[in-house]
Amino acid sequence: MDIYNSKYEKETNFLKYFVFVSFFPQLILGPIVRYNQSGVQLKEEHAFDFENFKHGFMLILYGSLKKYLVADLLVKHVSTIFDGVYTNYPGCVLLTGILMYAVYQYADFSGGTDLVLGIAELFGIKLPQNFKQPYFSTSLANFWQRWHITLGGWMRDYIFYPLALTKIMQNLSKWATNHLGKHFGRTLPACIANIAVFMLVGLWHGPELHFFIWGLYNGLVIALSDILKPLFEKLNEKLHIKTASRGWHLYQIIRTFIIVNIGWYFDRIVDVKKSFIYLKNTFANFGNPRLLASKNFMNQIFGNITDFQSHIVLVVLGSLIIFVISILKENKIDVYKSIQNKNIIFRWAAYYIPLILIILSLSFSFGDTGFMYAQY
Incomplete structure (x- = not known):
């Protein structure tokens, strides 16, 4: 290639x-x-x-x-x-x-x-x-820039860009810009490409449903965070959050760690039904x-x-x-x-x-x- x-x-x-x-x-x-x-x-x-x-x-x-x-x-x-x-x-x-x-x-x-x-x-x-302190990441996208870096680079160069830059994606971007706004139109091709990449990453781990769901989860979270970025920025501004502060940086690390660990349920537990039961019990039946x-x-x-x-x-x-x-x-x-x-x-x-x-x-x-x- x-x-x-x-x-x-x-x-x-x-x-x-x-x-x-x-x-x-x-x-x-x-x-x-x-x-x-x-x-x-x-x-x-x-x-x-x-x-x-x-x-x-x-x-x-x-x-x-x-x-x-x-x-x-x-x-x-x-x-x-x-x-x-x-x-x-x-x-x-x-x-x-x-x-x-x-x-x-x-x-x-x-x-x-x-x-x-x-x-x-x-x-x-x-x-x-291949690793750059991934558990200090401030977002899920940042986590995947630090975890298995060479796989991410391979997927970026051979799957993400070839898909995001196709004529179909460019036409979709223009349509979305005209009907749904400039930001949505600009990020939509990248969002679709990210979801496709992470579904493939899941299947790369093995042709099993739990890996596919794990990949889909990561792709959807990253895509939604990109689409909703302007909303989050406005919310931070309204709440007067100092996004350059150490406290906010620490909050981002903890938040990302939680998001990553939710994904690990689907990565580790082979039985998909069991992974959902375990995830539910973690939040709804914490115990003593x-x-x-x-x-x-x-x-x-x-x-x-x-x-x-x-x-x-x-x-x-x-x-x-x-x-x-x-x-x-x-x-x-x-x-x-x-x-x-x-x-x-x-x-x-x-x-x-x-x-x-x-x-x-x-x-x-x-x-x-x-x-x-x-x-x-």
Whole structure:
């Protein structure tokens, strides 16, 4: 497609092409790499670079912490809540489950991506970033600009723009502008293209109804937020909301996190009817949160409560490390360079504390759980 559109020169050497399509670190999880991003690098000579090795090792260590300390200790507990036949859990348990799933999915996928980027860097290959602190997003559209960035870029270039810029869409835009207003006419092609893209993203995860509904949900929310943008701006003006304030920024992050997690119900729960029941119970039958502190109740759900508590302690420690690093990155701080500039005690602590926690987590893990996104 890219050669047809004259984006790149065609590769006439089969072995060089084969190296590009079979570069082993990113075959299973991605990121989805364009030829201009890694194909050119793979043709170049790469000598051993100790700085690349150190940075790659830190990425591997950080990815392993996400995967083994956080994701692998949460996966069974998430499955206990969402894959069982019992559907009468109170909302407080379901909310706990979906929050655990939000952490698990991010730790598993972004951790796997960090491993891929780190391994590639050992060979001197720089692969594109695939995550950019998605849970600090201020809107659902912004979330998808930060989550699985390379898939979003692929869908944008090969589905969104070709669809939004078709003659049919341009004619529809003109009609809508004349009959429904300038803003509606301008945004309608993008709204339709977004809905189509997210339905395809849902089917990309698997040809199952719950994935299709999850994709449709995301597409509709983004489309409606674009269409209603002038209304929201007027409402903010009438209510005298300071949209540049830190408070408003924090509100946007929390609001987006809630919207994303509503979508996770349809992403995670295979039975569509069950996903709607669980979503309803979360809001209409929340129950007593004190149940979560009851050993008998927690034993019924998770089995051995001592193991569950040990897992949660380790998960919380890992999540705190991820959270602190994410805040630093969100504030444009290069964490790797900052560590290298510290004294030797701090540097060794940055290496050994995560390593010790990872080794400790392996004694509590449920065995090889694989990578979630390897199935898609």
